[in-house]
Amino acid sequence: MVSLKEQNPIYDIKISSVVPGIISGNNEFQELTPMDLSMKLHYLRFVYYFTAPAFDGMTTRNIKETMFIWLSYAYIPCGRFRRTKSGRPFIKCNDSGLRIIEARCHLNLDEWLKSKDDSRDKLLVPNNVIGPDLEFSPLVMIQLTKFKCGATSVGMSWSHVLGDVFSAVKFMRLWAEAIAHHYPAQPLTMAQQQTQTYNIQSLNSTKDLFSIKQIGPVGDHWSTSSNTKMETFSFHISMFELIRLQAKICQEKCGPQVPLFECICVVIWNCLGKIRQGLGPQTVTVCKSDFENRTKGIITNKSQTVGVVKTDIPIDECNLMQLGLLMMNHVVDERMKIEEVMKMDDKLPDFLIYGANLTFVDLSDVPFYEFEVRGQKPLYVNCFIDNIDDEGVVLVLPTPKGCSDGRIVSITLPENKVVELKMVLKDDWQIE
DSSP: OOOHHHHOOEEEEEEEEEOOSSOOOTTOEEOOOHHHHHTTTOEEEEEEEEOGGGTTTOOHHHHHHHHHHHHHSOOGGGOEEEEOTTOOEEEEOOOOOEEEEEEEESSOHHHHHHTOOGGGGGGGSOOOOSOSSGGGOOSEEEEEEEOTTSOEEEEEEEEGGGOOHHHHHHHHHHHHHHHTTOOOSSOOEEOOOOOOOOOGGGOSSGGGOSSOEEEOOOTTOOOOOOSSOEEEEEEEEOHHHHHHHHHHHHOOTTSOOOOHHHHHHHHHHHHHHHHTTTOOOOEEEEEEEOGGGOOTTEEOSTTEEEEEEEOSSOGGGSOHHHHHHHHHHOOEEOHHHHHHHHHHOTTOOEEEOBTTBEEEEEOTTOOGGGOOBTTBOOSEEEEEEESOOTTOEEEEEEOTTOGGGOEEEEEEEEHHHHHHHHHHHHHHHOOO
16 A cells, blocks of 8 residues: 555645835836747746755745845845736736745655656645736746755746746746845836837738747636646666767768757657657758847746757658757748747737747756855756646756767657656666
8 A cells, every 4th residue: 555655655634825125116017028928828837946055044934034135135036917908917016925845745856856757846836827817827936845855856847938947947047046045136027018010911810920829718727637647757878879879960070060958859769750650750840049139137938949850751761960960050930930930910819839839948058056045056957847748848958967978868758658758768778
């Protein structure tokens, strides 16, 4: 018989709120860009695992005092949504704050991590969504879970409408700076909506877009329902193994070399093509950071590319190098088209981007491990995206020792495809 502790290792749950220590001002509000609104149904979840010294001796009151200071420099995510008369959402900077969950775990951190069960991480992160009470829904939630050994996990739920993964990590690093009594010169701000002329005639409908799936409308409950049960699993792939994959894909040393992220994409795309016996996926989405459009101190969704790669050839007939060259040279960024569609319709259509096609997201350069608490870096960081569509998502993450140690690949797919994919990865690529 399974014990109660094994069934539910998390207990002693307490919920409270933390607000900025300084009032942000009267009637301050934040408009949202079209790219922000296109991402509103997606949620980013993070878990940072710290060994005992990081939070040792810090009481709940101590921790919240650092948060009061932190949020004074990052008050926009403390707001709540309102709508204009036309129905367009905006953030009212009313300092309603973050929702904080405190919890305990029956297990030691070593026991927790040893299981390698990605679904467990969801117990350490709030699973909130925006709505149906739009005016009362927190945009960000934090969960602090204390393990039996004294270690602490910090889980964050971040509404993607605020910004991409880099933006969310930037927000968290401000807290680390507040703990260390280091304060930025200026508060964290959000990208402003720019006055721009859109070529509405260039798009007849969302059918001209391949990176999105229109749904809804969802109203004030920013979530979707799906009958498909999704499952997440992850694996570490060493630098030695990555170079081996690259050699197998490229074959000729003097020819073009497919970059490592694209090699991972080729492997997963090829394997899923075999599972589906060449019937797809013919179109995939690739999301990467656009470093040229990233500005210090600003959270935004405009600095992540949303590109599409298509092939008319059945996937099981494409050789690996063909897929690699497609990933290298034929990604079409659809950000501008997405913004055009959002401007075409005053009713603001509701989209899913992650999982509308099989979606590859390059997070290998995200500075997850620069979030230090009292000189302690996280032992491990996991990240996943919630509210995705049925085609699934592949995240490529850094390892705790950095990208020179390889990559961590996290894959979320329909449950019935996971076992088959694991078998093909093991048989064809010796990955498990």
